[in-house]
Amino acid sequence: MITLKNVNKTYKTKSGEVVAVKDVNLEVGKGEIFGIIGYSGAGKSTMVRLFNGLEKPTSGDVVVADNNIGHIKGEQLRKARQEIGMIFQHFNLLWSRTVRDNISFPLEIAGVPKKERQKRAEELIKLVGLEGREKAYPSQLSGGQKQRVGIARALANNPKVLLCDEATSALDPQTTDSILDLLVDINKKLGLTIVLITHEMHVIRKICHRVAVMESGNIVEHGEVLEVFRNPQQNVTKRFVKQIAEAEDASETISTLVERYKSGRIVQLTFIGDDAEQPLITQLIRKFDIAVNIVQGKVSQLQDGAYGTLFIHLDGNEEELNKALAFLQQENIEVEVINHA
Numbered sequence: 001m002i003t004l005k006n007v008n009k010t011y012k013t014k015s016g017e018v019v020a021v022k023d024v025n026l027e028v029g030k031g032e033i034f035g036i037i038g039y040s041g042a043g044k045s046t047m048v049r050l051f052n053g054l055e056k057p058t059s060g061d062v063v064v065a066d067n068n069i070g071h072i073k074g075e076q077l078r079k080a081r082q083e084i085g086m087i088f089q090h091f092n093l094l095w096s097r098t099v100r101d102n103i104s105f106p107l108e109i110a111g112v113p114k115k116e117r118q119k120r121a122e123e124l125i126k127l128v129g130l131e132g133r134e135k136a137y138p139s140q141l142s143g144g145q146k147q148r149v150g151i152a153r154a155l156a157n158n159p160k161v162l163l164c165d166e167a168t169s170a171l172d173p174q175t176t177d178s179i180l181d182l183l184v185d186i187n188k189k190l191g192l193t194i195v196l197i198t199h200e201m202h203v204i205r206k207i208c209h210r211v212a213v214m215e216s217g218n219i220v221e222h223g224e225v226l227e228v229f230r231n232p233q234q235n236v237t238k239r240f241v242k243q244i245a246e247a248e249d250a251s252e253t254i255s256t257l258v259e260r261y262k263s264g265r266i267v268q269l270t271f272i273g274d275d276a277e278q279p280l281i282t283q284l285i286r287k288f289d290i291a292v293n294i295v296q297g298k299v300s301q302l303q304d305g306a307y308g309t310l311f312i313h314l315d316g317n318e319e320e321l322n323k324a325l326a327f328l329q330q331e332n333i334e335v336e337v338i339n340h341a
């Protein structure tokens with residue numbers, strides 16, 4: 001279902017070239033649940049962007065459901081991308097739409113007639129266990145329910161592959177398990193191929209058939225999950241296997257933030273570059289009539305610059321907030337709105 005052949009992805013930055021994915025060869029079979037695990041910076045996000053055609057490989061082939069994603073564009077690429085459903089860490093739902101309308105949104109884009117859309121939305125709502133919540137808005141749902149909406153929406157166009165990008169990383173352990181159970185259920189019912197990108201070994205352990213361990217852009221180890229657990233070869237794999245016994249706190253951080261800030265927006269910015277965040281915050285304050293609080297940040301120094309995540313809280317009137325978010329989205333950073341009070 002997915003074949004990666006001699007795939008390389010290099011980014012040119014001010015301070016030189018960064019090799020994000022290095023000579024990766026990979027086969028994912030139809031109906032398989034395949035996990036890709038790696039620490040921050042291993043190349044997982046780049047892999048996701050290569051799989052869904054958001055990035056072109058510098059060299060090599062990325063073939064998903066018979067489409068050579070890196071070598072097509074325009075209408076062909078748009079069609080090929082309909083074969084790939086995607087779910088995200090922070091759900092990326094449309095906050096002004098109900099559960100039902102979020103799920104039918106991709107069908108609207110694809111030009112599916114209203115009656116058919118409604119029928120398909122009902123099927124999907126059942127499939128993900130959201131009966132009775134059709135008319136709710138995302139803000140009225142729990143994290144697990146939001147991800148159920150995300151899954152239903154990703155499946156709307158009957159994709160052949162479901163890409164899960166840290167899809168349970170913002171959820172508590174119990175909810176994580178219920179979402180993972182749902183993915184297994186969907187995999188069995190629909191024979192859907194699922195690729196999971198994660199930094200949590202628990203996710204791999206719980207549902208993946210096979211796993212690839214990434215480090216510095218390479219797949220350093222791969223195989224049947226059980227075999228990798230039994231006999232990890234590389235140090236990085238040994239660390240992941242050890243992780244199983246340790247607690248996670250990332251999801252706790254986010255839920256604490258959401259709890260603390262009841263109005264405005266909490267936004268996660270992910271940036272790459274030496275001083276990318278500083279002028280941006282200054283500009284936000286100057287350009288818009290909003291209050292900006294930096295609530296938490298983590299910058300990791302890499303060989304070729306900094307890679308950081310910043311949580312900021314924006315407060316002000318709705319119009320200014322929307323303008324500020326639109327401004328952020330134009331910048332060369334990743335922007336995720338975590339809450340919408």
Ligand SMILES: Nc1ncnc2c1ncn2[C@@H]1O[C@H](COP(=O)(O)OP(=O)(O)OP(=O)(O)O)[C@@H](O)[C@H]1O
Pocket residue numbers: 011012013018019020038039040041042043044045046047272302307
């Ligand atoms: N657009 C870009 N420009 C320059 N370098 C990049 C870009 N995107 C990723 N990189 C670099 O490529 C490498 C792989 O990054 P990537 O985001 O794919 O890793 P990751 O495993 O997904 O990590 P994380 O979980 O933190 O997102 C890193 O060294 C990163 O700094």
